[in-house]
Amino acid sequence: MAKVSTAENTRFIKFCTCSIGESLAELDALPTGLSEKDAEKRLAEFGKNEINTAKKKNFFADMFERFSSPLVVQLLMIALVSAIIGESLSSIIVGCMILLSVGLSYILDQRSNLEVEALGKRVQSRTYVLRDGVETEIKMSEVVPGDIVLLQAGAIVPADVRIISCKDFFVSESALTGESMPVEKTAQVSGDKNLSALELPNACFMGSSVTSGTAKALVIHTGTKTIFGSLSQKLSEKREETSFDRGIRSFTWLMIRFMLILVSVVFCIVGITKGNWLEALLFSLSVAVGLTPEMLPMMVTVNLAKGALAMAKKKVIVKKLPAIQNLGSINILCTDKTGTLTQDRVFLEHHVDIIGNQSEEVLNYAYLNSYFQTGLKNLLDRAVIEHVDLNVDECRLVDELPFDFQRRRMSVIVEYEGDNVLICKGAVEEIYSSCTHYQIDEEIYPLIDMIRADLFEEVEKLNREGFRVLGLAYREFPTDKKVFTIEDESKLILLGYIAFMDPPKESATEAIHLLNKAGVHVKVLTGDNGLVTRKVCSEVGIEFDQVISGTELSRMDEAQFTQTVAEQTVFVKLTPAQKEQIVKELRRQGNVVGFMGDGINDATALKAADVGISVDSAVDVAKESADIVLLEKSLLVLEEGIIEGRKIFANIIKYIRMGASSNFGNMFSVLGASYLLPFLPMQPIQILTNNLLYDFSQTGIPLDRVDPEQVAKPVHWNIENIKRFMIFIGPISSIFDYATFALMWFFFKTRDFLNPGLSSGQQDQLARLFQTGWFVESLLTQTLIVHIIRTRKIPFIQSRASPPMIFTTLLVMVIGVWLPYSPLAPLLGFVPLPATYFIWIAGYLVTYSVITHKVKTWFIRRFEGV
Secondary structure (H helix, E strand, C coil): CCCCCHHHHHHHHHHHHCCHHHHHHHCCCCCCCECHHHHHHHHHHHCCCCCCCCCCCCHHHHHHHHHCCHHHHHHHHHHHHHHHCCCHHHHHHHHHHHHHHHHHHHHHHHHHHHHHHHHHCCCCCEEEEEECCEEEEEEHHHCCCCCEEEEECCCECCCEEEEEEEEEEEEECHHHHCCCCCEECCCCCCCCCCCCHHHCCCEECCCCEEEEEEEEEEEEECHHHCHHHHHHHHHCCCCCCCHHHHHHHHHHHHHHHHHHHHHHHHHHHHHHHHCCHHHHHHHHHHHHHHHCCCCHHHHHHHHHHHHHHHHHCCCEEECCCHHHHHHHHCCEEEECCCCCCECCCCEEEEEEECCCCECHHHHHHHHHHHHHCCCCCCHHHHHHHHHCCCCCCCCEEEEEECCCCCCCEEEEEEEECCEEEEEEEEEHHHHHHHEEEEEECCEEEECCHHHHHHHHHHHHHHHHCCCEEEEEEEEEECCCCCCCCHHHCCCEEEEEEEEEECCECHHHHHHHHHHHHCCCEEEEECCCCHHHHHHHHHHHCCCCCCEEEHHHHHCCCHHHHHHHHHHCCEEECCCHHHHHHHHHHHHHCCCCEEEECCCHHHHHHHHHCCEEEEECCCCHHHHHHCCEEECCCCHHHHHHHHHHHHHHHHHHHHHHHHHHHHHHHHHHHHHHHHHHCCCCCCCHHHHHHHHHHHHHHCCCHHHCCCCHHHHCCCCCCCHHHHHHHHHHHHHHHHHHHHHHHHHHHHHCCHHHHHCCCCCHHHHHHHHHHHHHHHHHHHHHHHHHHHHHHCCCCCECCCECCCHHHHHHHHHHHHHHHHHHHCCCHHHHCCCCCCHHHHHHHHHHHHHHHHHHHHHHHHHHHHHCCC
């Protein structure tokens, strides 16, 4: 049960345990309802009957959060300093990078959110109340304490209420408790003073719904004071950091620390060796931009948005984009039973005599009982009627003894085959208590105590198999008897049993198999009973040693709880708080946890998970808590989503590995060149252009193919592994950078820069030649390495990139080669390169590719076990 304040809980119980007159007086209410004027006053006093939902950030708050990202703040500072020192072009380029990254991520986030909002727009529910003694339909949000509400089958209970009067009144509390079967409610006050609010027989709660019967009830609590509402307040708290969030944050700060150290060293080296500290500042700022993964927010958003669009085609709405990657990372999926593993429909499975043989007579009598009872049929009655269609034209209803909470059975008296036959259906124990005989075939025998125990074995067998079992008995009366009382429910003849099942989904077994194959362990967390859950789990292929109940969990100490949660798979009769505790404990143990649920009892667990999954038919508070909303409640859809999430994660890691290794390699190149050369190894504008083109070359990553081996098991952030990859792969590029330095210095004689006889113009041309040569080589090697790192296989042969990625990388390489000969060359400080340069560079590229692939293959075997 959700935590409600002790005072409110006590007050509610008090209202339900005193007389109706006292309750009405306490609330200053009348049996004929409030007046419109009084209702308006109370609405102003107590507020609308609405629950708290997470507040949506406005545009400015959203932008502030995006611009406060460490990466964006860093770029903003660089752009500002560049503008202050007069480098407006550099400032504009950095500003464009910021706007591109932040703007695109905002647009794609908004697109996804709009889809979810469109899904959530529903006509506001309404309810009937008595106002000035007249039945009036109002919005649920306008219900106030003291209102008299009128409830009937199909209605939503609009607030926490105390029943004044009712008839055949059954309520589904599955959204609150997880129990799949309706609960009977009565106007009678319980004699047990130790009952909790949810156990009160004369209380109903916001979030539940009426399955049959009618009732008149007094509203006690509305809005956030209801059990439903108090839980929603908890959901408005800040959500815990997820696996995805932690990974992005760790990588971001790794790169920022790395950048700060390198930029400081470069600034000092250039300032000391070149003597121009302003030039040193501008160069170091350009290096900072080059080392900053400024496109990470955009790359992440594009990848996630692509996944969201792909999943939307599969009837999945992604509310929070990072949830897609989290979905790919989960290694444990916690799910409720009803509607996920089962069809969420009750079917009549067996109609047997007392020794377990199928019996048409039992089915006939069950049909007559369900068909002729007046009022609205409950789930079980509908299941019987849907199971068979009998001709009842020759039968006539004589009388009826409705179900009540004390008897736990109901009877109809039908004129059938020349007699008035009382057909009684109900809980097996209550049916037994009314029987003095039993029937096998056409023979009737006395029902003595010894035989009672033997007969109950068949019931226990059905219970063990997960069935809900009702007993069926009858007694014949002469046709002249027209009036019947509950005293006539005696000396009955036990005929047999009917057994119901919420059967497993046909797709559930396949989905469980695929999830297990994908490395995702499924745990069942349900509020339903153990026997039914055990049966369903067995049928869909969920392996478990034992079934742990909520009561057993509550008795465990911390160590036992930790061990049980880690080792066991099936948990039943759980409270909402226990579901949340299990999810948090699994996460504490290092797992990435997904939780699938649709009830108010699932809401806190949905929020506590790395990724919360709900369905379109879920209660609003569950959908509000979820990251992903399914339009079809299916584990198969989830399995597809998990694979999609892994593809997205794999593509994000491609960008991160490329950026990290490239930046680490550039560190050695920039440091060495800054110290050794008498001029800057590359002009600031060239560094920014190189970085912009390199980033563009990777915009095809979200559309790239992913090798099956990369999505075969859960994928997780491993910052240490990224560091190792950076250390082993990055320096390879430096080898070829220094080879290019040597090529330009000695072969193309840029060393003549040191010749004192040269004019400043000639020296400038030599410096520009060197800078152009390194710009082209750096861009080509960085861009080509994308294809090496994107796969564990041999690139271009065993694994080819997608056409968009081939296009973007090829286009950038062509642009890089074209720029020294383009009209933009003077603006960017480029000069044309000799034709022989490209022969050398072609050899560099081939050698670089082979060496990098070999080192990459060794690294994967050594550190990733593949």
